[in-house]
Amino acid sequence: MFALVRLLGFGFVVLTVIYISLSLYSRAVRKEKLEEKWLTGPQVVDRDTFIKRGLAKYDGSVRRKLILGVYVVPVVVVGVIIYLTNFS
Numbered sequence: 001m002f003a004l005v006r007l008l009g010f011g012f013v014v015l016t017v018i019y020i021s022l023s024l025y026s027r028a029v030r031k032e033k034l035e036e037k038w039l040t041g042p043q044v045v046d047r048d049t050f051i052k053r054g055l056a057k058y059d060g061s062v063r064r065k066l067i068l069g070v071y072v073v074p075v076v077v078v079g080v081i082i083y084l085t086n087f088s
Contacts, residue, residue: 011074019070026067030058 034054038047045053058064 011078015071015074019067022070023064023067026063027055027058031055 031051031054034051035047037054038050
C-alpha cells in the first residue's frame with residue numbers, strides 16, 4: 001500500500017512540473033503571437049493593452065483548459081493498464 005501512495009505522490013509531482021512547464025510555454029507562445037499581430041496589424045491601442053486583453057481571452061479559452069489533460073490522460077492510461085493486467 002505504501003508503494004501505491006509513493007507512486008501517486010511522485011506521479012503527481014512529475015505531472016505538476018509538466019503542467020506548469022507546458023502552461024508557461026503555451027502562454028509565452030501566445031504572447032509572442034500577440035506581439036507579432038500587434039506589429040503587423042492596425043495599432044488602435046497601445047501594445048501593452050493589446051497583449052493584456054489577448055492574454056485575458058487566452059486565459060478563458062478551451063486551449064488553456066485542454067492543458068489539464070496532462071493530469072487526466074496518464075491516470076486513465078495507468079488505470080487501464082492495471083485493469084487489463086489484473087482482470088484480463
